[in-house]
Every structure is written in structure tokens, then in C-alpha cells.
Amino acid sequence: MNLANESQHKSRASTLPQTTPIVFVVDDDISVRESLELLIRCAGWRPELFASAQDFLAQPRALAPSCLVLDVGLPDLNGLDLQKRIAGDRTDMPIIFITGCGDVPMTVQAMKAGAIEFLTKPFGDEILLNAIRHAIERSQIALGHEEKIRVIRDCYASLTRREREVMMLVVSGRLNKQVGGELGISEITVKTHRGNVMRKMKADSLPDLVKMATRLRLTSTSKG
Known part of the structure; x- marks a missing residue:
């Protein structure tokens, strides 16, 4: 995609929010990952797909606006546990939970811990896309704040x-x-x-x- 290539080229000499936003997807269902990959790519974002929380944790932090579309019912380390694990060092990456069997206590727990959306399958494509747009906007604001702090720290040093x-x-x-x-x-x-x-x-x-x-x-x- 020409626009994405142009953004990646410009990112070397400009601020982080100009890079192509990344949408991370962690879901153990390959059919869900494949359908979300197509949806995300068509919307102009860059999809990064993982089948487990462990695979996602092995990925270094993204230096671009991003969000995480996260399944609750993952094997081994579930979505709520992953949310706790990354809460401290990935504050610029909002989380959108997706689940096939959500309940009120689970939703409340996720939202209290900072998730911006909790969607129960099946959900419409536009609902998810709107949630992702909102999440990326929040990520851009957070990264912009971090960049300002970094500049101030450099000046103070x-x-x-x-x-x-x-x-x-x-x-x-x-x-x-x-x-x-x-x-x-x-x-x-x-x-x-x-x-x-x-x-x-x-x-x-x-x-x-x-x-x-x-x-x-x-x-x-x-x-x-």
C-alpha cells in the first residue's frame, strides 16, 4: 500500500503519530484472526496477529500508535491476566476485549482495569472499527504526551x-x-x-x- 510505505518512510524524520497504526490481535481461533486481519488491513492499519498471550508478550513494544484486540478466553494466560501483565508498561496501547461468553462481572473487571471496550461475539464490523479508531486516537494522544515529556527531560538534562x-x-x-x-x-x-x-x-x-x-x-x- 503506497500510503503505508510513505508513512513508514516519513517516520524516520518525524513524530511517532505519523507512522502506520498497528492493531494487535490476540485470539486462539485462527478463523477470527484471519477475518480480523482482512478487516484491519482494509481499514488502512497494520495487523499483527498472535494465537496466545505468550506469543504477544514476546513481541517488543511498538513505537507507533496501536491498540490491542484481545480475546478473553485464551489458553494458559487468559485475556484478563494479560491485561494485568501489560498494564504498567504499555499504557499507550488501549485494549478492546472480544469474547463469545462475556458476563457482567467480567466486563466490569476489564473496564475497571482500563479496557476501552468489551464486545461480545458476534459483533458488526463497523462496531469494532469504531472501537479501534477511538483506541488509536487515544494511543496517539498518549504517545504525543510521552514524546513531550522526553523532550523536556532531554532539555533538563x-x-x-x-x-x-x-x-x-x-x-x-x-x-x-x-x-x-x-x-x-x-x-x-x-x-x-x-x-x-x-x-x-x-x-x-x-x-x-x-x-x-x-x-x-x-x-x-x-x-x-
Whole structure:
């Protein structure tokens, strides 16, 4: 597909959400996997199919918007157990459960654990496609947030120790004179460090810098 190839080419020099979204399918029924593969491919996404939870877990984390269409009744490790297993490190991959014998407690358990949809077979193609579209949108938002955090962390890593000290005090509300008094440096030196912090952090304003510090969880440890 030309569009997919173009997206994969552009992804090397652009942000993650521009890559072709991946729809992972974990179902032990080969007929279900084959039908979903065709449906997903026709919708313009990239299907990745697995017959068991173990096979899926052996797959490295995808660096693209993605979602997981997951059967509940898998052999060995079932769908609900797999959901628990990946809850911590694959938060950017929403889960859509599919099952042939769902019940209310099972549905509640899955949704409370973060699933975005719980579909009982048989279900219409458009119902599943809408769920996948919603899941991929959420994945794109999550990946975008992760990318912003990564950029901020890289900027923060470029600060010197003194610049980090100045930043901590500035975002906690200290004036330049107060910062200088606490660090034992002149107000002029504080202004120089503060300017370096703003430039290196690519902050447009003090409120912008405070938001960055909050994302880095720096403000929670600052003095009032």
C-alpha cells in the first residue's frame, strides 16, 4: 500500500503519530484472526496477529500508535491476566476485549482495569472499527504526551547543577533576590542562570517553565 510505505518512510524524520497504526490481535481461533486481519488491513492499519498471550508478550513494544484486540478466553494466560501483565508498561496501547461468553462481572473487571471496550461475539464490523479508531486516537494522544515529556527531560538534562538549583527555586515562586540569598550568589548571576534555564528548557515564559517542572515532578519536592 503506497500510503503505508510513505508513512513508514516519513517516520524516520518525524513524530511517532505519523507512522502506520498497528492493531494487535490476540485470539486462539485462527478463523477470527484471519477475518480480523482482512478487516484491519482494509481499514488502512497494520495487523499483527498472535494465537496466545505468550506469543504477544514476546513481541517488543511498538513505537507507533496501536491498540490491542484481545480475546478473553485464551489458553494458559487468559485475556484478563494479560491485561494485568501489560498494564504498567504499555499504557499507550488501549485494549478492546472480544469474547463469545462475556458476563457482567467480567466486563466490569476489564473496564475497571482500563479496557476501552468489551464486545461480545458476534459483533458488526463497523462496531469494532469504531472501537479501534477511538483506541488509536487515544494511543496517539498518549504517545504525543510521552514524546513531550522526553523532550523536556532531554532539555533538563542539559542544565548544569547550578542552573537546576536556580530553576527549582524560580518555579517555587522565589524572586531573583531571594534565589541569590539562598544560593549565596549575586542577583546578576541569578539572572544569567535564569536566562540560561529559559533558553535551554525552551520556555517562553515563567508559567511555561512551571508547567515543565510539574511534568518532571520537580515542584512536588520544592519548598513552599
